[in-house]
Amino acid sequence: MNTCTKNSDSGIFLRPTPKPDRLGTFFHLLFICCAMVGVVSLATIAWFLFSEGLPAFRQAGVIELVFGSEWLPPALFGIFPMIVASLISTFGAVLIGVPIAILTAVFLAELAPKWLADIVRPAVELLAGIPSVVYGFFGLVVIVPAIEVLFNIPAGNTLLAGVIVLAIMILPTVITISETSIRALPPVYKEGALALGASHIYSIFKVLIPAARSGILTGVALGIARAIGETMAIIMVMGNAPAMPGSILEPARTLTANIAMEMSYATGIHASALYSTGIVLLIFIVLLNAGLLYINKKSVH
């Protein structure tokens, strides 16, 4: 049967069908519709966020909203402390989580004996399936008291607790994608490096990881997206104070936590300000993906 892909053009000339290929057309349309679901959802979400959030920008002013440091609805709507909290918690999670994840991926792909890999890999995959509220509870009863003891501070519900929980949460994403991309490398890379006299470890760091860079970066980007979007676990461990955190040993509120905690009752300009919090979050994700595309393009050329 003819398909409607570009490659089958020659087939149409060789074996023309007398009646129109209804089944082919149907599937063609079905594929287009499926492909459009994601695009349409994104467009709807963006349109919705902007139509609901713009009144707050108009009334409070973009500068006052984005760089204001006091969140006192319904009078003041400064979300700068929350932008800072979101960025620090995400950056901290990447700083701790990504090196652990990449080393785990290398271990699983290159070094681990089969029996050990068969224990580590399912464990990592299981980690991906744990609901975020469970991570939050784990953070609340284990990490928060541990921080209180370690740093001798009155309350462990801090930015640091959020960073640690997020670092654990992004592990499975980064590990799985990095391992897959290291395994997908053609064997000649490693064989060539070893034939030239490089040691196993040298070939891993100088050949395999650089060659798998594009895949690893995709994993890191997905990890960052998960970290910046995480809500429930963060609400439980970070203390949610809307003030500017003075250090990572102070409580803070992220953009997502702000939306989740106040959306249920907010009305009028307050609700609109929460939608504009969502706009800021969306812009961060767009910037992140654009940055990744740019880095990937540069590494190809």
Add this chain to the structure above:
Amino acid sequence: MKNVIALTAAIALLTAPFTTAYAAVSVSGSTSVSNVVEVLAETYQKSSRHNVDVQGTGSSSGILAAKNGTSMIGMSSRELRPDEAAPDTQQLVIARDGIALIVNNNNPVESLTREQIKRIYRKEITNWQEVGGDNKAIVVVTRDASSGTREAFEKILGLKRRVNGIPVTSISAAAQVANGNGMVKTLVANNDYAISYISLGSVDDNLLKSLKVDNVEASEKNILSGQYSIARPFILLFKNELDPQAADFIRYIMSDTGQSIVAEQGYIRVN
């Protein structure tokens, strides 16, 4: 033919409540009180054919509505000011709402004054030593802004200030925010130096203790007698010559059934 008769009967039965319905009893005022009165109205409407229309508009407008007769019953979650009382308007307390200050069992502090509580929540007092406890920083835990308990707590203690003419909270922005009673209890139960507040009916954890306020224990007895000060009455206001249906609804609220609903909602029954 049978079908037609059945259908007519069904329609007659369905429309019966409308044809015999009385004019609705109108209730308006405090949003906190309206949360309870709405539940009371729902159960009341099941047992009687009277309709009750409840609107949360705020205490001040509820008092006004009862005085000038816009509503048959007004609701207030605070005592009336002398200039608000009118000779032809009666007041009836239908429930009381009490808020307990809670700390961890390991905290030696037993009692605080209202002023100390206010200053702790404004972060003017930051160490337990200043109020007779250990030399440890106070971990202040508050509720999310949608909480009715937080609203009542701020109003009773006067933890409000104005920014650009709009009333906002004066609880310090550096205080931790918990989004539910459960999380408040978990935080305080796990932290020896935390302080928070919850509805009196929710203090049931043996890792927590409720503090005395101005040396008065937070108990139902002390709230009913008016000695415990972080409490507020839920008041209904109505004219001396009251509409009989409205009077029937008020009798229902003060009955044993009505008062058990009040207790189920987490408030203190008065009858």
